[in-house]
Amino acid sequence: MKKIHLLLKKEDLNEEKIEAGSKIAVVLDVLLATTTITSALRDGAKQVIPVMDSREALEVSQSYSKTECVIAGELNAKPIDGFVYPSPSLISTMIKDKTLILSTTNGTVALRKASPAKRVFIASLINNPSVAEAVRQEKETDTIVVVCSGNSSGFSLEDFYGAGHFIDCLTGESLSEFDLTDSALAALLFYQARKEESKEILSSALVGRMFNRHEGDIDLRLAAQKGSVNLVPILVDGKFIISKKKVAYQNKD
Structure with a gap:
């Protein structure tokens, strides 16, 4: 029986514990951030490199010419001088055949903290069904750690909802075959009770309200489109690329 753990914020992630054994990390x-990365790969990015902060982003960018990469980032939801704001709709127009170097307050930090796991997947509402199918195909692990990146207040409503959606996609009609922690079960039940309200949930969350104040509705609507992208980003040598493993899923939403 596979265990599903849910961490409610990046600060709960212990690098030593996630490295032990053969754990799979699924980060939302x-x-x-994970919606942006998934969208960028869909829109033709060669790869995406998550970094801890803007300084590391600039250091990494020195290995690429200006025509080979896009440097994007935010700090506490505010633009970083000289960086592209990490909006999926904005990056889509400039990312084809380039490397995206991405620095965000929560998401890329969570991804780096999760990197010691045996396998690290990027998940979001838009690609949860595909990632769930890819995780089901991983036979040599008995522990799946779902990580909510969180926000400035710690708990993130949209990540909790997204985690519930992922767990619903993963367990399907076979819930009895999985051992869920209480937090994982709570996320699943919350999602199942509000599964038709993805846009409303995202809009009502702390970050979603900020998007609404700053004309970010296009990115909110994109992020709320469950199962719209059949793509599995996976970490290889510190870079996210599209998994070559073929996945097929039935999007029941």
């Missing part, structure tokens, strides 16, 4: 930052 629905608004907005």
Whole structure:
């Protein structure tokens, strides 16, 4: 029986514990890093490099010419001088055949903290069904750690909802075959009770309300489109690329 753990914020992630054994990490930052990364790969990015902060982003960018990469980031939801704001709709127009170097307050930090796991997947509402199918195909692990990146207040409503959606996609009609922690079960039940309200949930969350104040509705609507992207980003040598494993799923939403 596979165990599903849910961490409610990046600060709960212990690098030593996640490295032990053969754990799979599935990281969500629905608004907005994991949605941005998934969208960028869909839109033709060669790869995405998550970094801890803007200084590391600039250091990494020195290995690329200006025509080979896009440097994007935010700090505490505010633009970083000289960086592209990490909006999926904005990056889509400039990312084809380039490397995206991405720095965000929560999502990329969570991804780096999760990197010691045996396998690290990026998940969001837009690609949860595909990632769930890819995780089901991983036979040599008995522990799946779902990580909510969280936000400035710690708990993130949109990540909790997204985690519930992922767990619902993963367990399907076979819930009895999985051992869920209480937090994982709570996320699943919350999602199942509000499964038709993805846009409303995202809009009502702390970060979603900020998007609404700053004309971010296009990215909110994109992030709320469950199962719209059949793509599995996976970490290889510190870079996220599209998994070559073929996945097929039935999007029941």
